[in-house]
Amino acid sequence: MSFNPKLCRNESEVESKLIVQYLLPALGYDPSKWHQEVALGSIRLDFLAMLSPVFPSINDSSPKTCVVMEAKHPKQNLNFHVRRLKRYLTKLQVMYGVLTNGKDFRIYELVSDEIDLVFQCEGSEITDKIKKISDIIGRNKLAGLVVKSIPLTALTAPIDIKSPIFENSTLPIPESLQAGIMKTIAIYHNKGGVGKTTTTINLAAAISRKGFRVLIIDLDSQANTTYAAGLMKFDTEEEDNLKDSNVYNIIFYPKSNYIHDVALKGSFTYPEVDVIPAHINLIWQENSLIDQESSKFQLVKKLQLVKDDYDVVLIDTPPSLNLYARIALIACDYLIIPSDLKPFANEGLRNVRNFIEQIDDFRSFTNRSSIKILGVLPSKILTNANYIKATLPKQEKIIEDRYGFPVFETRIFQREDLSRAIDNFVIESDRQIPDPKSIFDFKPDSMSAAEFEELANEVLEKIGLRS
Structure with a gap:
């Protein structure tokens, strides 16, 4: 299976045709290991890919081996969205973030309180470079990293993950991120x-x-x-x-x-x-x-x-x-x-x-x-x-x-x-x-x-x- 960026005419198609249909399966994440439209207080993620349905302990200060994936409209300049991705990764302490509009594909890594661009290619190159992408954020790659986890039942203030696949799943988040008002x-x-x-x-x-x-x-x-x-x-x-x-x-x-x-x-x-x-x-x-x-x-x-x-x-x-x-x-x-x-x-x-x-x-x-x-x-x-x-x-x-x-x-x-x-x-x-x-x-x-x-x-x- 390959990816054709010409098929992505809007943000929704970047999500469905690149991330859901091609990228997540190619990286080894089955439907039980990723969630779409994740709401964590004021933070709203397009996608969150994890090694298991358990989110690493929020008390662990080390980066969590998860991948945040953000999809944008093909006409959007990704440079305008890097700052927001940085906020997501640093606030949630997630190790990797993907930013793409179908034409431009980037992977950022959390390093202390900053994020570094560790991979970038054009949308037309994603299929040819999928092995290199997998070597960075593939499930098998991340599975080799040690993480500390806590069972969902032990969470004191879980926040619902709004996902079409796992509507009852939950993730813990810091109190400072929890629900705001209009x-x-x-x-x-x-x-x-x-x-x-x-x-x-x-x-x-x-x-x-x-x-x-x-x-x-x-x-x-x-x-x-x-x-x-x-x-x-x-x-x-x-x-x-x-x-x-x-x-x-x-x-x-x-x-x-x-x-x-x-x-x-x-x-x-x-x-x-x-x-x-x-x-x-x-x-x-x-x-x-x-x-x-x-x-x-x-x-x-x-x-x-x-x-x-x-x-x-x-x-x-x-x-x-x-x-x-x-x-x-x-x-x-x-x-x-x-x-x-x-x-x-x-x-x-x-x-x-x-x-x-x-x-x-x-x-x-x-x-x-x-x-x-x-x-x-x-x-x-x-x-x-x-x-x-x-x-x-x-x-x-x-x-x-x-x-x-x-x-x-x-x-x-x-x-x-x-x-x-x-x-x-x-x-x-x-x-x-x-x-x-x-x-x-x-x-x-x-x-x-x-x-x-x-x-x-x-x-x-x-x-x-x-x-």
């Missing part, structure tokens, strides 16, 4: 044009690519995020399929129009992300909500009903201090403040600070804890080398010293690729159809994609989803 993040600044939509869309795509379930909620009547998510593909008012089902319905109707009733699948990224759309009518509909006191809490209540369905919720907000902004900040757990660090954006941070204090006072009466501020995100930053070296660090320090906000380490620079991705379109007959994409789907090898990958890593670590 995290809701508002993306807010009261000044427009600072990159809220760009941040929302591309951060959602980056987090989704890491295996987390993501929901976007657009609370801005400008509906820029709704457009960027690929949900506005109509030309006329008669074709408008959003006016009667959008975020207003969730806020206005207490006993109907729940999240799953209104959510649509955004076409801007793969894997797909659920999106609650906004609409231009939110402008005049705000008056009817102001008179309805319960409208401030409807989003909180309806999000609570789907807390087991999503890992991360991102709320895009209007650049104002209006009711929709209040609803977003009442509902969120965390706050990201994008800013281009220019004078008006900086001065607006005083308004943001005062607004947060007002919302926190209100939250205290409803037994909700204060908003956790993740930081000001430098966004739409100039790429001029002298500016980056001399001026940018001073501007970031002003944010901390003068306004009292932490600043993200990640910086999102102003690059043409980001605007081109959102402005992407296709031609059908004589029509120009909007076809916006995330930066990962538009130009995955770009600097902007790398920046948003770093942002996702930083955000997930701050909210406790990167153990």
Whole structure:
């Protein structure tokens, strides 16, 4: 049996045709020795191959003779996923990791707190080099290594392995990795044009690519995020399929129009992300909500009903201090403040600070804890080398010293690729159809994609989803 990378057109086919049908059998792992879609708290593995159904003792500090296998879409650049694989191997103390998109095949080995690339070949070379691959991660090779194991019945806090083959199997994991809860993040600044939509869309795509379930909620009547998510593909008012089902319905109707009733699948990224759309009518509909006191809490209540369905919720907000902004900040757990660090954006941070204090006072009466501020995100930053070296660090320090906000380490620079991705379109007959994409789907090898990958890593670590 051989492997043909041309048969892999998506991530699912990389999993089935390369890993399941070819690689695992060729390496000597029968179906009782590997598991698919393994969930270990915040860590989610595509595949875990072991010598037996028993996971080595978590108290043993030596690397465990297992193999983590991660499959990516053939168009994905594997360089963007090495950091995540490193986290998996170091946190679980697993000896080997495989990273592949069908076209590129890599094996990494855990060495202390780092991982080393010990083998790499093209997908077309896998069949010819399978013996060399087996000499590194084959079952017979790993069986020669001594490991300490404990019976599954001795585990004090086992975590289910979600596997189509062994649904009742369990693995132990450290307490720090165990189940998290849905995290809701508002993306807010009261000044427009600072990159809220760009941040929302591309951060959602980056987090989704890491295996987390993501929901976007657009609370801005400008509906820029709704457009960027690929949900506005109509030309006329008669074709408008959003006016009667959008975020207003969730806020206005207490006993109907729940999240799953209104959510649509955004076409801007793969894997797909659920999106609650906004609409231009939110402008005049705000008056009817102001008179309805319960409208401030409807989003909180309806999000609570789907807390087991999503890992991360991102709320895009209007650049104002209006009711929709209040609803977003009442509902969120965390706050990201994008800013281009220019004078008006900086001065607006005083308004943001005062607004947060007002919302926190209100939250205290409803037994909700204060908003956790993740930081000001430098966004739409100039790429001029002298500016980056001399001026940018001073501007970031002003944010901390003068306004009292932490600043993200990640910086999102102003690059043409980001605007081109959102402005992407296709031609059908004589029509120009909007076809916006995330930066990962538009130009995955770009600097902007790398920046948003770093942002996702930083955000997930701050909210406790990167153990």
